[in-house]
Amino acid sequence: MIQVLLILHVLVGAALLGAITHQAFSVARRPTSLGRNFVGRYVGVNSPTFTNVIVLLFAVNVVLGGLLYPRYRVDVRPLLEDMQLRAANGVFETKEHFAAVGLGLLPAYWLFWRTPLALDSAAARKYLTWILTFIVWWNFLAGELLNNIKGLFP
């Protein structure tokens, strides 16, 4: 069961990573700079359509992470302590705090991305998206690092 949850956690994380990275790039673009090449098409997506999916994936992944946490606390963390990998412990500590802060941001994030997009919240929409993107990337990479820690630090 725990393996299924872990794989699901990674898959949801990967989907979330793709969706929010798309949105983060698209919110940074200037409307006049759209090209028809790969980059232009990548950033030229209809950003608001990603919002509900991002909120759902983020919330689901926090729940999945919460379900996996007990196993981590009992099996993985003592291993990290035995291997004297303090930094890896720190990576997880920041991951759990970032996940909580990101979870709390979702209602405001959703509000700012509601259509029609309000012009007066354009800056908040952009920076909130970038902060969430940073959190998603950090947490994904931290999860992968911890998941593969034995291979990375034999």
Place this chain on the structure above:
Amino acid sequence: MSRYSQFKVFSIVFGLAYLGLFFYSEVTKVAMFRYYPVLGRFSRAALPLETAGPPILWYSWLLGALVIGGALAAFIPRSWADRVPAGWVWITAFAMVVVIVVYERRWFY
């Protein structure tokens, strides 16, 4: 936007409450409750590490932040929530990320 303006309040208060509860636990070693994965149960009291194993406090910080954020967002008048600048949300979020990074850097030395 006014129909959902309280969402801004929730997002700001949730994060601040989470960090407040976390730092309170760090300083006083007190939490609303703990989950003991070895025992598979929650406990309001801190149990001995030798018999109960390591505790998880994260759930209590999340629940506390949810209750505080939800209560404030629900009870604050909508006209007040409307006046909360959109910028406050991302600025407090950014500040919280910085606080977390600064505090947790202790693991990396």
